[in-house]
Amino acid sequence: MLRIMGKFSVNVLKSSSLCNKYMCFRKTKMRVVSVTQQNCSLRNYSSPPGDVKSLHSVINPHISRIRNIGIMAHIDAGKTTTTERMLYYSGYIRTLGDVDDGDTVTDFMAQERERGITIQSAAVTFDWKDYRINLIDTPGHVDFTVEVERCLRVLDGAVAVFDASAGVEAQTLTVWRQADKHQIPRICFLNKMDKNRASFTYAVESIKEKLKTKPLLLQLPIGEAKTFRGLVDVVTKEQIIWKPTSDLDDGKNFERKPLVETDDPNLFQEVQDARNTLIEQVADLDDEFAELVLGEHSENFDLVSADKLQSAIRRITLAQKAVPVLCGSALKNKGVQPLLDAITLYLPAPNERSYEFLQWYKDDLCALAFKVLHDKCRGPLVFVRVYSGSLKPQSAVYNINKSCTERMSRLLLPFADQQIEIPSLMPGNIALTVGLKQSATGDTIVSSKASAVAAARRAGRDAGEKKRSLSGVDSLLLAGVEIPEPVFFCTIEPPSMARQQDLDNALSCLQREDPSLKVKPDPDTGQTILCGMGELHIEIIHDRIKREYGIETYLGPLQIAYRETILNAAQATDILDKTVGDKRHFVTAELEVRPRSGEGATTKPIISYAESVSEVLPKELQGAIENGITNSCIQGPLLGFPVQDIDVTVQSLTVHPDTSHTMVSACVSRCIQKALKKAGIQILEPLMNLEITVSEDHLSAALADLAQRRGNIQEIQSRQDNRVVVAAVPLAEMMGYSTVLRSLTSGSATFTLELASYQALSSQEQSALLQRRMGSV
Structure with a gap:
């Protein structure tokens, strides 16, 4: 694999220098390496933030200054664009990437750049105002839900991005439920406020009704759609105005000033009312703040300081009693800097999250392997989150799940597909490891077998004292990733038997990266069977085998995974x-x-x-x-x-x-x-939850088509000028549906599919399926 170095522009103190592969600062070396073949010359990268502070603080900042967050949302809500703006304003990239142009940092796979969607979660590390942010941009397409699931395991907080013109969409509900399961504090960002039909009020009501949560409005937009030009900070009563959009405007320059009544009486009153409502909401949810308001400021809420209000909002957010709501337009470079401020203000540091298993390990190493990439030169690259203790290169670690000891050769700080070699990793941080050949997604890593035995002894002793069963010992293992069952499968064949071993090796590597991909032999024919989460999932795997491993494979017809x-x-x-x-x-x-x-x-x-x-x-x-x-x-x-x-x-x-x-x-x-x-055997078929967003003009055509597909219409909702059809449809009837829907609606409709359950086939349908499978039809 080619290693093409990214161009790093370094503006450092006199004591620092960049010499080819090494960045030297205060006698410490950081090495920049690449994991994927990519023409990095298309982008200009700034140096890692060692140019302004000690390298030790860059590698391992104080745990209270770390934020491990994820960006999650429905497909096309603007997650990757928001991430790119964060990187740009933090100084990590010097030019703005664009999903449509295919030059974003976090979408680094060729398929991601071509399709304009996120497929694999990319971990990015950057600094913002003395805070270290480890950010993961996750997929929004339902075929890649497992990518979201495994990353939520290691996050301390999350930013949920919404299309302000659409509100809560199908995949948003899915990832929100996943975040609920892991008890992750969240803030909401209403993106695309510049878009036609964008509605702040509609989006907020959608969050309240569909997500069953309490939104705390921390910002109000100044204008909507084409008139959107800035926002008002409700907490501080300051207006934030960006320059009018121009070719040279990158959103870095904006004016922040107090909002006064003479500027805009209507807006001033709206903000005043919003702040009073916010204070009342916060007082209802936080006893400490309620005492302050009732005791000192019951007559005049204007006297409540921004600092006190922010502290109370932080406590509420960490307790997951409500979610702060912000707004902006990442594409138009508006609202991202205040969002970064909100991440540091309201989302938790690693030491503010409680994990029961940490009491067994005390100060010993405890880490979770949450993602595996495969590099042709260096082998498996394992993403780990350290919860306690520390990791150092050239050290042996023990994998509890696999009951084996491995030696880790190197530690890398991830910057999308660029990495910086580091000398150690402390609690709360995320990094890549090289050399862990047995570790897989969801494995628990500790310092030694003796450490695992000691932790098990402590857990067992406490379990006995509390008169619990010894199942408490199971808490030594950090929760792995729940892998849903595949719903599609097909055969995959190499161009010749001479390449079969190469194909087997490629599939083995891809399985380690993607636990939702299943590979098994057909017991009757000996062919290799590929099982995936959807048509797009299998299509991406097929494409990766060709691009990354140079094998021109042949796929058989896509078939349904019945039960x-x-x-x-x-x-x-x-x-x-x-x-x-x-x-x-x-x-x-x-x-x-x-x-x-x-x-x-x-x-x-x-x-x-x-x-x-x-x-x-x-x-x-x-x-x-x-x-x-x-x-x-x-x-x-x-x-x-x-x-x-x-x-x-x-x-x-x-x-x-x-x-x-x-x-x-x-x-x-x-x-x-x-x-x-x-x-007596009954065949069960996968039943899918289908959600179609379609204009009123094409609604009848979409409904007529669903009726022919054994679809059961459950609800038709209104969403701005569009209609949302919620239905349950057998997966067998949805093959090639995207092409049909595009034709019926002139390309204007969108849809999402999610596995709901398995239902019994009628005797007639089962007989027809048996005939097709036996080759009679």
């Missing part, structure tokens, strides 16, 4: 009697399968044992039995799809003393297959 379940309860018996060498392997098994009752689909069978079996069953055989049952449910008896929603009871089991565990698993697996066939 199988049973209709009735059934019992079966199987006997295995086999002699291998001088040992006789003899097993008799009787099992019962039943349809699962209750809500919530589960792919793994729930296994229980009859009382007569559980009393005499050796523990070492239990694993073999459960492996046999689980493996037999991977491929159902009808079409080979995974079997879900079943309960299995082991009614009886007889095992000869010389029988191996493998033979026990084989007998149990055959017995399950017999029982499944007796029970």
Whole structure:
């Protein structure tokens, strides 16, 4: 892989210099390296912020000055553009990147720049007013939800970006729920205030109604759509006005001055009312602030200082009782600097977040591997977040999940696809590691096996003292990433058998980077099966194999990942009697399968044992039995799809003393297959939540098309001048839907798809599917 150095313009103190690959400052070296082939000469990069302060503070600032945040939103809400403006105003880039021009820093993959969407989360580190911000720009497309999920694991706060003309959209709801699950404090940024039909009031109401949260209006826009020219800080009652847009205007120069009544009486009164409302909201949510207001300033809210109000808003935000709301237009370079200020003011530092597991580790190293990239020259590059202790290059670390020790060779500070080599990493920071060849997404990294044992001992002791089960020991493992099941699959073949090994290696690397990508062999044909989260997901993987690994692969037809379940309860018996060498392997098994009752689909069978079996069953055989049952449910008896929603009871089991565990698993697996066939198989198809945003003129055409796709219309909402159709549609009916919708609406409509559940096919549809799969149709 080519390494093309980015051009760094360095304006430093006299004691610093830049010599080819090394930046030297106060006798410390920082090395700039590249992980992807890219023509960096298209962009001008500023130097890392060591030109104005000590390199030690650059590498490891005080933990109270660190902000680990993510940018999250619906696709096309302006996440990447907002990130680019943050980098520009912080001094990390010297020219503004644009998604449409394909020269953004965080969208560094070729496919991202061509398509104008974010596919992989890019971690960027920069400074803003003595604060270190580790920022992650996440995808907005539903096919890449796993990228969002794994990054939320390591964030302390988040910025939710909204299109002010659209309000809360489908993917916004998804990522908001993910952030709720991880209890991440958030602030909202109403972007695109310059856009036609932009409405501050509509967007705020949308946040209140759809996200079920309390918005705190910290800013009001001055104008909307074409008249948007600035904003008013409600907390300080200052107006912030940017220069009129021109080719030379980059948004760096703006005027901030107190708002006085003579400037604009109507705006002044609006801001006055908004501030009074804000103070009342904050007083209702924060007891300390309520005492201040009721005691000292009950007669005149104007006397409430901005500092006191900001402190109270910060406490409320950290407690997730409400969310601050700001506004602006990243594309027009308005409102981003106040947003950066809000990030440092209202979002938490790492030491302001409580993590139960830290009490077991004390000052020992505890880190989470949350993302893996693969570099052809250096192998796996693992993103880690350090929670306690410290990381240093050339040190050995212990992976609790893999139960193995690895040696980390280097530490890199991420700057999109540029990295700076650093000598250490302290708590609260995020960095890339080189040399961890076994670690994968979601793995917990500690200093040594002894450290893990000591932490387990502390956790176990505390669990005993609190009369809890020893499941407390499980808290030693940081939560991994929940990977949803793929809904599409297809075959993938190399141009010749000579390239099969190369393809296998490429897919192995891509799987480490993307846990939602599944690869498995077809047991009948031996072909490689590629399973993904959507059409775009598989298309991107196919393109990456060609671009990054030079393999021209062929994809088979895209197919739906159905499921199988049973209709009735059934019992079966199987006997295995086999002699291998001088040992006789003899097993008799009787099992019962039943349809699962209750809500919530589960792919793994729930296994229980009859009382007569559980009393005499050796523990070492239990694993073999459960492996046999689980493996037999991977491929159902009808079409080979995974079997879900079943309960299995082991009614009886007889095992000869010389029988191996493998033979026990084989007998149990055959017995399950017999029982499944007796029970009768029902095919389940994925049902998708569909949301279409369409103009009134094209609404009837979109609805008529949905009716032909077995779509169930659930709701039709109004969104400004558009209509939003919410429906449930079988995934099988949505193949190639983007092309059809584009044709029906002259390219004006947009849609999102998200897996809702699996539903049973009718007998007619199941028969038709069987005929197609058997080649009769």
